Amino acid sequence: MYKILFINLLLTLSVVSADIVATVDGKNITQNDVERFVSKSIPGAKYSLMNSKQKRKVIDQLIERELYIKVAKKEGVEQDPQFAVELEKVKENLILDIWMKNRLMDIDISEDDIKKYYEEHDSKFYQSASASARHILVSTESEAKELIKKLEYSSNKEEKFIELAKKHSTGPSAKNGGNLGWFSKDQMVPEFSAATFALKPKNFTHVPVQTHFGYHIIYLTDKKSAGKVEFSKVKETISNSLKLKKFQKGLKQLSKKLKKSANISVK
Secondary structure: OHHHHHHHHHOOOOOOOOOEEEEEOOEEEEHHHHHHHHHHHOOOOOHHHOOHHHHHHHHHHHHHHHHHHHHHHHOOHHHOHHHHHHHHHHHHHHHHHHHHHHHHHOOOOOHHHHHHHHHHOHHHHEEOOEEEEEEEEEOOHHHHHHHHHHHHOOOOHHHHHHHHHHHHOOOHHHHHOOEEEEEEHHHOOHHHHHHHHHOOOOEEOOOOEEEOOEEEEEEEEEEEOOEEOOHHHHHHHHHHHHHHHHHHHHHHHHHHHHHHHOOOOOO
């Protein structure tokens, strides 16, 4: 439980729009309410990435929730003895959560400490050579060659590549114009990787690349050399990591101190 809590404490609080998405008997349901509901109900999901049908379903659930709460209050749930017990538990968890968050936020990590960690842990910040590419996958070599001819005669190669990928590619990335995102050499089959990394950015393979999947035409969007990740890109991550370690260490020390002065009985 604490491990999860520690991780949650590291997350930067995002400023969510307070735009009203619905009103139930005068009570507003805001964008903030919706985002919070989605994050708790569906781990890893984001309301902003949902389609209109899914968003509507979420809002309907929140509307129903408000209506049920009104009914529960009318039926006197707040007077139920169990309500007071559960409410106290929620309060205690909230007290602990805010207390820990405040202590964590009060911890300062110096720029020198961050740089020192960066310099002393090279292996943690090494990145393999990577490429960002698109591809068109077809079943026959003749079809691949025909598509290559169309690309060669096109004035805007990437735009044409995206168009052809959407229309002809049989791979799952077809709907995204053949976009494969960033990947390292060992993430693709050898033939595909060799052809991709041999290209220069904004160029494509003029000969079909055969793999056990079929015949590929590859367009290299960009390429990164192997090496250490820039300090500026990992500075915040290192700072958060050091802050968490310092926080955990301080928490253990406080725990030992409190246990010595507390009257504890384990049965």
